[in-house]
Amino acid sequence: MARPEMLKLPEVLTEIKMSRAAFYRMRARGQAPRIRKLPNGELRVSRADLDAWWELCEEHAA
Structure with missing residues (x-):
């Protein structure tokens, strides 16, 4: 069984276009x-x- 992909926090922040503080x-x-x-x-x-x-997030925005 393959291990799930784990993202580093800076990668997540870049993807969601959000600052660390936010x-x-x-x-x-x-x-x-x-x-x-x-x-x-x-x-x-x-x-x-x-x-x-x-x-x-998409469900709440709709």
Whole structure:
């Protein structure tokens, strides 16, 4: 079974065209995609979680 694609936070921020500060404000409100913290402290977002979050954003915009 293939491992899911995990994106670094800067990659996510570039894709969603958002600043780190704005992303963390959304995260504090529970409106950001799920983040996983690695043992070394780095943050990752799975491609599946990001895609699901985009879908949810599109549903709320409609």
